[in-house]
Amino acid sequence: MRKKIIIGNWKMFKTNTEAVDFIKAVESKLSIDKNTIAGIAVPFVMLSDAKKASKNLVISAQNCFYENEGAYTGEISIPMLQNIGIDYVVIGHSERRDIFKETDEMINKKNIALLKANITPILCCGESLETYESGKTIEWVKKQIEAAFKGISENDAKKVVIAYEPIWAIGTGKVATPEIAQNVCKEIRNMVKNIYNESVSHEILIQYGGSVKPENINEILNQSDIDGALVGGASLQVDSYLGLIK
Numbered sequence: 666m667r668k669k670i671i672i673g674n675w676k677m678f679k680t681n682t683e684a685v686d687f688i689k690a691v692e693s694k695l696s697i698d699k700n701t702i703a704g705i706a707v708p709f710v711m712l713s714d715a716k717k718a719s720k721n722l723v724i725s726a727q728n729c730f731y732e733n734e735g736a737y738t739g740e741i742s743i744p745m746l747q748n749i750g751i752d753y754v755v756i757g758h759s760e761r762r763d764i765f766k767e768t769d770e771m772i773n774k775k776n777i778a779l780l781k782a783n784i785t786p787i788l789c790c791g792e793s794l795e796t797y798e799s800g801k802t803i804e805w806v807k808k809q810i811e812a813a814f815k816g817i818s819e820n821d822a823k824k825v826v827i828a829y830e831p832i833w834a835i836g837t838g839k840v841a842t843p844e845i846a847q848n849v850c851k852e853i854r855n856m857v858k859n860i861y862n863e864s865v866s867h868e869i870l871i872q873y874g875g876s877v878k879p880e881n882i883n884e885i886l887n888q889s890d891i892d893g894a895l896v897g898g899a900s901l902q903v904d905s906y907l908g909l910i911k
């Protein structure tokens with residue numbers, strides 16, 4: 666049976682102090698069953714303290730660079746993350762792709778470098794409203810998935826967590842219906858099967874993201890090809906976060 670994985674993506678919100686307070690408050694009330702992975706992806710400056718404060722929550726980075734070191738002002742390397750015990754990193758979020766112009770090629774390099782370092786990539790994919798409305802979602806996501814997995818072995822591919830996040834549903838309050846989300850996640854599993862095989866496609870975890878809230882998370886997680894959620898806005902408040910994990 667595949668585990669459930671629910672990760673809050675804090676984006677560029679909160680301070681270090683707020684992060685530590687949040688983790689303490691959540692952990693004092695949280696009970697996570699052994700088949701669930703729950704965590705938060707926090708800004709770089711909070712990773713170290715968040716990691717120290719957390720006992721059961723997974724602490725994920727929101728990005729990384731693929732070179733180990735060098736003249737890359739402003740970037741954070743994988744060895745830096747490893748040194749503070751980080752074992753999950755979100756890559757290819759649509760905000761990184763759109764605002765910071767990250768390409769499929771860069772995301773593939775990050776995917777390869779993270780897997781080499783034994784860190785779990787949370788690989789985001791998803792289409793714009795325009796692509797969705799023109800009926801080209803699957804074609805678009807297929808291109809992103811194929812590019813991201815280029816050069817990755819079958820054994821490593823299983824360790825990647827894929828997050829399907831339609832851009833039109835991010836922060837808009839417009840959640841994709843569970844049927845739409847399920848259909849695309851099923852197609853993604855099929856893409857993985859075509860690149861690798863049945864066993865990889867069966868094992869790989871696929872999350873949905875985009876306006877997930879405590880009120881709608883159950884119907885999303887009930888879909889057979891959706892193994893979890895990547896949650897923005899609703900992961901920022903303690904009560905709402907707890908409502909997602911319950």
Ligand code: 13P
Binds near residue numbers: 830834837875895
């Ligand atoms: P919202 O849950 O705020 O729509 O954000 C989704 C997201 O981008 C998570 O990575």
